Amino acid sequence: ILILGILSDKNIKKMVKIIAPPSDIIVITKPGTERAADPKIIKNEAEKYIRTVVVKDNVKNALDYAKSIAKKNDMILITGSLYTVGDVKKAINRS
Numbered sequence: 001i002l003i004l005g006i007l008s009d010k011n012i013k014k015m016v017k018i019i020a021p022p023s024d025i026i027v028i029t030k031p032g033t034e035r036a037a038d039p040k041i042i043k044n045e046a047e048k049y050i051r052t053v054v055v056k057d058n059v060k061n062a063l064d065y066a067k068s069i070a071k072k073n074d075m076i077l078i079t080g081s082l083y084t085v086g087d088v089k090k091a092i093n094r095s
Contacts, residue, residue, distance in 0.1 A: 002079065003029060003079070004027070006080040007036060012045055029084065063078075
């Protein structure tokens with residue numbers, strides 16, 4: 001399960017093309033910065049490579065969703081932006 005949040009000034013098409021194919025499920029979210037890319041744009045790109053693409057409105061909801069669907073041996077990978085990773089760290093520390 002891939003949690004993905006990208007900044008708008010990055011090459012979204014190229015990033016998604018590289019990151020998406022090995023994933024079974026992608027959960028797209030928006031990191032907590034005004035520089036964040038629109039999740040709908042990322043979703044449109046991701047759907048070219050993978051069937052199951054879900055959008056969650058913030059990183060905490062994306063993490064909660066990923067954890068709720070993860071099976072015993074599934075891995076959750078958080079990437080795309082250091083803002084996304086930082087938001088996940090904050091969410092984990094609060095719980």
